[in-house]
Amino acid sequence: MMIMNKKLSKEEFFKKREEIRSHWPTGADERLEFEKAVALLKSVPDSKNFAKKLRFAKEHDLTMIQPRAGVALVDQHIELMQFLEKHGKADFLPSTIDSYTRQNRYSHAEDAIKQSLKQKRSMLNGFPAVNHGIDGCHKVFENVNVPLQARHGTPDARLLSEIIHASGWTSNEGGGISYNIPYAKNISLEDTIRYWQYCDRLVGLYAEEGIELNREPFGPLTGTLVPPSISHTIAIIEAILAAEQGVKNITVGYGQCGNITQDVAALQTLDSLTNYYLKIFGYDDVFVTTVMHQWMGGFPSDEAEAMSLISLGATVATLGNATKIITKSPHESQGIPTKEANAEGLRASKLMTRMLKTQRYPSDDVLKAEKEMIEKEVKTLLYATLNIGKGDFAQGVIQAFKHGILDIPFAPSEMNHGKILPARDLRGNIRILEFGNLPFDDEIKRFHKDALEARGKAEGRPVSFKMTIDDIYAVSQGILVGNSEYKEPSL
């Protein structure tokens, strides 16, 4: 059957569900029975409900903070969570899932759990939630005081989603595009959209029972020079796909680009455009919040520099009125952070959100122009996708990626065209150097070209892929606009 953006029937859903529960022994847990899970979720207090706390944050105009974190073993994971809550003042807790689980390699994960026990250190880069099952996941839930979310990168997260929600975790990150193209090599979009329709429908079914859960498409994609209009378009499409399945509480995301004005423009439009298009396409009762990810590309190795970059992220997120920030740590360039380093990133971010709480970013013509351009580009991409999908967003996505109408820079997936190239302009805004098949009109293309040509002129070199490479390295070297040929002037 051709996949369409259409709500799964209960019948279909529950049939599929049986199969999915058989993927790994923990799926057989009887607490996964729908009524039992409903009962448990109903008992979750508001203060531990992700969706409700996000509503609270938006109402009070707060920018909240959340780290990434996860280790192999349950007790250590709980210790980690408690530490980040207490010493990091985290408003929301994650559980970052390990990469074997993300690829559904549960037996690999099982081995690694054993190795971790033996070696007394986490051999996994995250928390293997499926292997630990409801036993482990619910224990985590019981031992923290703030809402929990699974953060991963799993193309097929159906069993994972079932287990975490039935354990009281009230948010799930991901989406059929955002957890495929940056996270897989040759899984079809057809498959991942189907998988994520399932995850969304699950949340929709809980919603029908009066339980509000949050869903969060993964905004930053490859985290590497992604133009805002591209990540926005994908966030909006995933929001629409989720809304169709009955999701009522959605957080759309964006990865900090580095130019403050572009970042503020992006955050403001992310909120307004998502709300706008959800309504346009008939989803009237979805509550939308935004999340900004602190710099997602290569980090500087120096910890003081990393702290500064983290602070800049918190600055723009707060000035841009993001509802939530995903924080980084001073260990980012090196490896999974210790809990102490993780908490440092949190505390630095928290200070900034509180210092800037009542401050606003001035709106001038440059900001307005940036926003208009994002709006125009998103509109173009969105309607081109809808068009090629003959009015259906699910089909549209599949066709759009096939033809490069949607294209994500540096993605590993073979489903991605991989023809566009971004580069920064003189002020550090991310612009597009090679458009591939992006369906942009001449005005948009001229805007990008002019910006890059101005840079080429100033740097005395042609606009080329060398700029892109320089820009990829730049931030890890402590600058925003890269130029490997540049010599700093000196006295």
Place this chain on the structure above:
Amino acid sequence: MMIMNKKLSKEEFFKKREEIRSHWPTGADERLEFEKAVALLKSVPDSKNFAKKLRFAKEHDLTMIQPRAGVALVDQHIELMQFLEKHGKADFLPSTIDSYTRQNRYSHAEDAIKQSLKQKRSMLNGFPAVNHGIDGCHKVFENVNVPLQARHGTPDARLLSEIIHASGWTSNEGGGISYNIPYAKNISLEDTIRYWQYCDRLVGLYAEEGIELNREPFGPLTGTLVPPSISHTIAIIEAILAAEQGVKNITVGYGQCGNITQDVAALQTLDSLTNYYLKIFGYDDVFVTTVMHQWMGGFPSDEAEAMSLISLGATVATLGNATKIITKSPHESQGIPTKEANAEGLRASKLMTRMLKTQRYPSDDVLKAEKEMIEKEVKTLLYATLNIGKGDFAQGVIQAFKHGILDIPFAPSEMNHGKILPARDLRGNIRILEFGNLPFDDEIKRFHKDALEARGKAEGRPVSFKMTIDDIYAVSQGILVGNSEYKEPSL
């Protein structure tokens, strides 16, 4: 003789000089003979000349960084300087002078040097430059690669200034007001203006020999909720007093207030107003640069929070186009930083200046209004000072402080009226709650009152000194606008 803003004659100067050189044995050093000092300063390469490097920075639109640092013993001090140059990437080096020297208690300093030798740790909070004499100071100069400046808080810095310049240090911080009112209890302004006329004349005499040295009035004053118009006015007056004595290269300063818009407005007007009034009052050939001091009030004790605050300081300084930043360290709330902590503050700051190098802060009506208000207030204060001084700024300052026309919040000096009280408005801008005798017109007063009343309303409490106290504590508690009665909303 009544003190006036008038260039000291060479005769007067050299007569005084003999006496000053007798204040402490190191003053007898023959390298203090004017011609010898001129010869030495002429041999200083441009890369180690503070004035020239500042010109370079302004030409290239760079924001440079400088720490505070100083320890008791010469070799340790050199080690410290070299560390900050290498591991902190400091563009300029300081030598922060200890507090005994600042009070001309050279024999106390001598004791402390001995104690430091014995205890193998610095018992002084800075470098006792007078005690170490040219021997020590020149050794420091020879062992670094960037310009050196004395930073202190010395009401009578005449011998100190002689020694450091004759040792190749090409900048000196201070001024007759800024190194009196925040740094002394009962030394008259008459005296300190006279002392600093001497220090400025010394720089002027070197200028006559073709040697460009930099002078930097101390901008932040008490570092505690000082309204920008007050610190600007004092900076401009000290610039005028210095220019009269022949100083040609002046850096005016400002301490970060915490609201980004107010900070940017302050930095932009500091530059424009200083240039404007120097010209108005007949000093046409003074090269002006600006320095922003990262948050000068009580710091948060947590190091991660401190790093975030430091980063915010670097952000506004760069967006506001300051020529230089005086950096803080994550140890700020605890004590004099280790060299490692000091370098962390520097590296965090450097990253930010480089990341934001080509970025600009948007100008909207709020920013414009803020700038206009600062301009109006400065004009009022400046002309009232001139007026009460019957056309002379030196006399004006003395009279203005006596009558509270100039008034610095929280200053220890008995010369200061101490009648004004600042507090923040809702967005964190520093406003004035009690005007004392500040000669502001109704429009200005209304502006401040309205802003504070809006806060009072929002906080449901009367506008009062309690706000000021709360605001003094606020930043060290990680917020900008203090409210001890406030309970954070929770779910």
Place this chain on the structure above:
Amino acid sequence: MYTVVIGVIGADVHAVGNKIIDHVLKEHGFNVVNIGVLSSQEDFINAAIETDAKAILVSSLYGHGELDCKYMKENMVEAGLSHVKLYVGGNIVVGKQDFTEVEERFKKMGFDRVYPPGTNIEHAVGDIKEDLADA
């Protein structure tokens, strides 16, 4: 209503904390004798004698506290003030040092209580009241 002497010792000009301590102690009903910044040991001792104070609160922020407070207790005893409580607070040593060690050093020097950097004076008020009620 206890009389206490407050001030900032040595060549130290940090005035902000001193002004706040003044304000808060008065709010709590103390009779505050504030000798301000740049005060010597003698200034403290003379003020305590003149006002018959029950306690001396020394502030030292700038790092020379250890030098400036040397023999202060001995000097008080000599001046007949052995019954007067002696407190110190602020940033009393140079640099970030382990506070328990610092506390020990100052206690050995005869200080009754020693407060770490950034102590909110509100929190110390209780201690002082308690000590003075006991005495």
Place this chain on the structure above:
Amino acid sequence: MYTVVIGVIGADVHAVGNKIIDHVLKEHGFNVVNIGVLSSQEDFINAAIETDAKAILVSSLYGHGELDCKYMKENMVEAGLSHVKLYVGGNIVVGKQDFTEVEERFKKMGFDRVYPPGTNIEHAVGDIKEDLADA
């Protein structure tokens, strides 16, 4: 013109470094066989056999490098590739660890050279050319 196999091992999808290594090595005249992300030991070994490669450059970013690289050298020897140089780089272990220890562990596992996080590939090119010239 040396042939080298590059790729990202295990369940790792970090593609950016891989694309850059590809670009830079080609610029330096290497014949690059890029097997991309999500590659198994087998994929590396097969590619090396098929293309008669002189070296294998394993990237591992995501933290499972130590698990994924286990017995790789042994498997290469078994496949008759004992003459092929074996390098690894990226963020090859979980967390911030002392690199000299990490290097030692991987050298014991048979890797010829081990590169720390954030190594600029330009800097490694020299090493590789040298090793292959020697061999």
